[in-house]
Amino acid sequence: MAIRRPLARSELPVDTVSLARHLIGKAVVRELPEGVASGRIVETEAYVVGDAAGHAYRGMTRRNQSLYLERGHAYIYFAYGSSYMLNVSSETPGIGAGVLIRALEPLEGIPIMRLNRGVERLRDLARGPGRLAAALRIDRRLDGLDLCREGPLWLGCGDDEPGEIGRSIRIGISQDANRLLRFYLRDNPFVSGPRSLNE
């Protein structure tokens, strides 16, 4: 899988839902002092314009301002007192929307991820948004970063034909909970969530 090239911004759909689907099979690449760690995106969720579950629903604040950047920038926040979440901004500049990256299939730097997570099991290294952020040592310092150019964190080309993509409701939200805005790779063991959502 040729990941050693950043995704060009022009390749990214402007529309949030299209972007969430498009990112399945692409790669997240993290450059660390001790080496490169990367993974293939197997699960995403769209947080669209006017979405009551979206962090931009009530307008721009200091926390969520990265959601308003041109598509392809990182929005990173801290949730539940324990986990960082990685999002990719979508839509045109000034519009607050994005795509949550929910799970990765580890590709490169698996020993680095094991150290960052303190867990051996390959399947558990980046299955879940908090876990993948920990595996790649992602925190608020990377918030606002352009993911379409090489640097500490970027989006790489992955598969054009990743496999069959499923669609379901999103996980762990209460507002606007019934919309089918979650995308995942069918039959991939690195996808998070209950079996009932992954058929």
Added chain:
DNA sequence: GTATGGATCGGCT
């Protein structure tokens, strides 16, 4: 200033 409730995880049953 205080209250509140998460886009979760890991451990236990």
Added chain:
DNA sequence: GCCGATCCATACA
């Protein structure tokens, strides 16, 4: 499957 930990951004007084 259930529950507690943990902390910060936000909302409101």
